[in-house]
Amino acid sequence: MLRCFLILTVLLASKCFCIFSDAYVDMRFLLETEKECVFFEVHQPHSQMDIAVSALNSEYPLSVELINPSGISVFKTPNTGKHYFKYPEIDGDFHEIGDFQLCISSRQIRQPVQVSLIIVIHEKNSNNIDVASNLKRIRSNTEVDETRMTLQNFEKITLNIDMKLKIMKTEQAKRAFVEKIDRQHIETAFEMINFWHIMRVFLVVFIAGFQVHAIRTLLK
Secondary structure (H helix, E strand, C coil), rough: CCCEEEEEEECCCCEEEECCCCCECCCCCHHHHHHEEEEEEEECCCEEEEEEEEECCCCCCEEEEEECCCCCCCEEECEEEEEEEEEECCCCCCCCCEEEEEEEEECCCCCCCEEEEEEEEEECCEEEEHHHHCCCCCCCCHHHHHHHHHHHHHHHHHHHHHHHHHHHHHHHHHHHHHHHHHHHHHHHHHHHHHHHHHHHHHHHHHHHHHHHHHHHHHHH
């Protein structure tokens, strides 16, 4: 009977979803660092592993590498969004026993990526091993996760407030500019009204004086 346990040693994800059955282990987690690894122990040298890794809801480039207990890379995939491989490729081939290491990495990570990981282990007689029953522990620091989520939410709120403040400053500057233009138009209109009013008074006085002068000239 093959016993294996999974230890998520670098799983600092803010959300993790797992499904376990007697046929496979299905894990979903957020890849927030450049590299995260899963360790599992294999006691039978003739078992075969089916491994599938994919970036959910995207084609984000991921690199998957399987390292044997001696620390030698036995399988490595290029940067693609989905990976599926068997180890060993030929069923029944012997391999080392002990702690295997499966590393998922991405050098272009700019934001957390949701990753799906499926591991199925077969015996030589093609019977699926109950990996879930041999699951010893999944090490996840919930306090760190909660703190990270709180900081991320605080950063989002801060950025949202800063953006709104910038929008308000822009709107205030626009309103101040419009008010300045309106004030200038009003002042110009008021000056024109005063000017034409003075001209009108001057014209009336001039006409009245001319009429008086004309009447006196006629009377003489």
